[in-house]
Amino acid sequence: MTVYELTAPLSGPAATSVPLLTVVDQRLKTTSLCLALAHGSRDDPEGRGGTAHLLEHLVMTCPLGDGGPELSFSEYVERRGGQANAQTGLETMLYYAQVHPDDADDVAAALLRAIFDPVLDRETLDRERAVVLQELAAAAADPSDVVQDAVLAQLFPGHPLGRPVGGEPEQLLAVTVEELTAVHRERFVKAPGALVVVGPRVPAALARIATPTAGQPVARAASVPPEPAGAGDPLPDPATAQFAWLCFGARSPQAGAPERAAFGVLTHLLGSSSSSLLYRSLRSEHGLSYSFHTWDRGYREAGAWRLLVGAEASAAPRISSLVAELLTTVAEQGPTADDFGAAVRQAEMTLILESESPLEYAKLIAERTCSAGHAWTVEDEIAELHRVTVDDVRRAAAHVRRELLLTVRSVAA
Incomplete structure (x- = not known):
């Protein structure tokens, strides 16, 4: 594996740089890209639980804009026969795609644009918020999902790690485009991250702006000392x-x-x-x-x-x-x-x-x-x-x- 620094992957207000880690295997017939950011549900603003997950949805579904095609990143990739998705965790978000190597150059550039310079709009927010609320309703109906959120709340009471990743419906309903834009600008793009490429070659769009580096490529995010864990629950009553x-x-x-x-x-x-x-x-x-x-x-x-x-x-x-x-x-x-x-x-x-x-x-x-x-x-x-x-x-x-x-x-x- 080779480590680089992307010195200037973007221009504009969200300009940033991230380390690039590459695994080149010429036998592969696809190129896989994944960008991870040390930002998750624990970083949601107070009273706005689920903001990170909602932002993930918008990054993947808003039009790419900035002179690019009027397609979302997901559709842009999938129209080329590839696959794209994202996931939000407690403290890490992943955005990824797998495409034909001939498409990797364009897709790599589109991935960076979608993540670091998204066109956030109210129409997409309203649509994706409705989708997220359906996700939460489905999870709430599944006790095996509910108990996993509950045990984290017991292990980390009152701590950001005890928050449900998806958030709370009433808090999600209050999130505005302006708040999402502020979270993106002030927290999301400033979070430590890493971009990984696994494929037969490094996409030219990345190779042009990559500088070989060594040592510690990723900063560590701040931590919050947790309080003592909770006491747990009683055993279920077979009668009920x-x-x-x-x-x-x-x-x-x-x-x-x-x-x-x-x-x-x-x-x-x-x-x-x-x-x-x-x-x-x-x-x-x-x-x-x-x-x-x-x-x-x-x-x-x-x-x-x-x-x-x-x-x-x-x-x-x-x-x-x-x-x-x-x-x-x-x-x-x-x-x-x-x-x-x-x-x-x-x-x-x-x-x-x-x-x-x-x-x-x-x-x-x-x-x-x-x-x-x-x-x-x-x-x-x-x-x-x-x-x-x-x-x-x-x-x-x-x-x-x-x-x-x-x-x-x-x-x-």
């Missing part, structure tokens, strides 16, 4: 609930902390793979759940380790006990050599499989670089995984067990 989503959560180390790799291994030890300790206990031995998933994310101040389980409400007490018992066993005895080796290999293969899809690889590099504050490589993260020991995982399990809280959302009987 038929099905429940249980989300177990605990804070984990912040992004960039060396001990984060051990928490990643722990997610695979207690993940949805048929080889995991949780699968063998929860599904194979006791038949208590068909649907469960474990994951861990690192943020600026702290991470969030989570386990989501869907089950009949009557099974919730037993599931809660089994999760606590498994964490205690790993914390006190450690995993067996075979289970530990399988979890490390699964964590490694997850990275390798993502890196073999050009678009997913571009997204992975952009997001991790933005979070880490330096050029991220899959080789470095695999090396970190191979440095994890059984004792490291024991300490991670002890930490999660000590801080574990349970958040529940039920489906009425």
Whole structure:
């Protein structure tokens, strides 16, 4: 991977520069681009939750303008047979496209224009706000979505990380074009970021303004110390609930902390793979759940380790006990050599499989670089995984067990 600085990618009031990271593989038949910015729902203005997500929609759907075609970036890419999308997280936004290499030059220029110099207008805002409100309504009707927002609110009460990414409908209805423009100008374009290209060559539009660089290409955004976590929820009452989503959560180390790799291994030890300790206990031995998933994310101040389980409400007490018992066993005895080796290999293969899809690889590099504050490589993260020991995982399990809280959302009987 080669690192450059885009010295002057744009002109006008939103002019900025971003680091460019390139992975050139002449065997590829597509070019993937991803621009990540360290801006997310945690950066929404007070009383305007969901602004970042709404801005994401407008960036992708407003006309490109500035002498370009009167198409949105999404339509511009897809009329060429490519694909384009975006996503907003708690503290990172991704904008990405995958196109034919012959189209990469024009698409790269259009991507920069769409993100850094969008034509925000009231008509598009009203249309996309209606779409976002439909998204929120769909999420609110799905307890498995609701519980994931709820556990973050428990882990980070009163903190920007505890805000729902999509925001609140009544706050979204109050957002104006002028407010969005101010957020874009004062926060969005000033956020640290990284642009990644994975393809057979670097688009000429980027190569002309790229200067080779080294060292730390991404600044770190400011952090806010979190207050103590909440207390969690009581178990569901089988008399009033038929099905429940249980989300177990605990804070984990912040992004960039060396001990984060051990928490990643722990997610695979207690993940949805048929080889995991949780699968063998929860599904194979006791038949208590068909649907469960474990994951861990690192943020600026702290991470969030989570386990989501869907089950009949009557099974919730037993599931809660089994999760606590498994964490205690790993914390006190450690995993067996075979289970530990399988979890490390699964964590490694997850990275390798993502890196073999050009678009997913571009997204992975952009997001991790933005979070880490330096050029991220899959080789470095695999090396970190191979440095994890059984004792490291024991300490991670002890930490999660000590801080574990349970958040529940039920489906009425």
